[in-house]
Amino acid sequence: MRLPKSIPGNILRGLAWAGVLFLIAPLLVVIPVSFTPERYLSFPSEALSLRHYETLLFDRRWSGGILTSLLIASVTTVLSVVIGTLCAVGMWRIGGRRMQLLRLMVLAPLIVPSIVHALAFYKSWIDLGWLDTVWGVIVAHTTICVPLVMITVSAALSGFDHRLEYAARSLGARPLTVLRRIILPNILPGVVSGGIFAFITSWDEIIVILFITARKVRTLPQTIWSSIMERVDPAVAAISTVMVAATLAAVIIKLTLAKRAAPQP
């Protein structure tokens, strides 16, 4: 895109930075707040304290929430990576217009508003008896995350030459061997980014959780939600800081992986 020449470079740059600041500032606010020694949300005035980080570790409401979320997000990631990858590879292999239609259907969970989704899960989970179970949450989250994996894996496959599969088979490889030794190594960056997307999505999903869990299953976002609703606890700022740091770490890992697997000319 060509920008009009009338805007001088430094103003343009200033605008860009203002935009970046606008996006990031709210996130940055939580970091100092998390170090406050007080029991309420405030900026630390004199001393810094790690007490709210301690709460995260030792208060069972928080640590339990973190562990539950970790469990759900990990299992969800594994399931959606396996299902999403196999699905994307299968659709890539078959190809054609019918697959385009199917792709649209599989991607529907991304298009339907979460609240509609949540309602649908709620209704079905009652009948299945899955309400308020870890397994029920995992299934719901996997449903949401499979399309994410499919998108990234399909993108990786779109640049993958069908003839590589043909070549491998003509050299004597069975279809599963082709998948393991030829296709997977080449689409690994797509699989990994899909997995990261899936993990993050499951990790901070709240809407569906609010609908299909009650007391037995308490994930981290749910704990945050209720601790904000019930009493304004600076531990929320602490966990937010941890989550920002973790997300940042994940993005950095993903970027380094993407760079390493940069497409060869």
Place this chain on the structure above:
Amino acid sequence: MSAGFLEIRNLVKRYGTAVAVDGASLSIAKGDFLTLLGPSGSGKTTILMAIAGFVKPTEGEIVLSGRNLVPLEPEERDLGIVFQGYALFPHMTVAQNVAFPLELRKWKPDAIAKRVEETLAMVDLSRFADRRPAQLSGGQQQRVALARCLSYQPDLLLLDEPLSALDRQLRARLQDEIKSLHQKVGVTVVNVTHDQDEALSMSTHIAVINRGRIVQYGTPDDIYENPATRFVARFIGRSNVATVERIETKGDGTSALIAGQWLPVEPNPTVAGKAALSLRPEMIEIGPPGTDRTDARKVVMDARIENCVYHGGTTALDIRTAIGPLRAEMPTSRLGVRPTAGATVQASWPVRAGRIVSEDDTALDQQ
């Protein structure tokens, strides 16, 4: 027809109502270098992919040294294929690419290492063993693809237009290399191309394919010198082809009526039905008007030059004659004067240079 090494019997492939291959039959001997030559969409690649196992034939048989290939999966056929674009595995080194089929065949690691070394030496790529395919030139990638197929010594090597992506000079060099490799290894090759020069220079046999049918099968010189149909004459050597209205044989020879003119021709008893006259551009001689016309072994007619294209060693001339427009191609050194558009000249060719061919591909189906 005795049982050949590779036999294709009445191969048919239909996609819905579209017919890609329409009853192709072929038989080649061990050690042959067969080229399937045809324009794009003629069905030649479909035939190759049916041999390879990536296309399931609608009808027909493919038998390789007595073994019916049709029910076998591609990985069970034990063939070598070099694909257009080479299809080297980008995440493996050259050596790993060549080792891949050997690992699948459960060779011992030291045997693999030895064979990889030998094969890379054969295609002169030992120095590049640890490179990735992306770090090689097109010609080198091509040789890796060949090495990868030759390492496990398949009975049959299939080439799917492997040279089409390369520039002209490299193509010529690799043609020579493949040819000498073929002679050295003795492998039987089925090659697919739309490039007639490649087909003529590399193959021991050529099958010319048009609209899913094998129009003519023979050795390169046979196909070039005795084209059977208008299509073959046009496709290989870009012959002039004129429709023949009538053929009559009298005491002193055979004549053909073309555009209202009777021309002496050589009879061709294999052509039944509608006929055409094929005349190679390089057989037409252009000379100054008024030369001797009494030689019965020559056809001589007046012509006007319409266009003239200089190619260096040869010069192509579009001329208009009593039987219609013709293209002539002469060594530039033999053109007495620099021809100019509009000039009146005399065109002549030996009677035996004009070949009577079948007008229609479907008329001859003697395969």
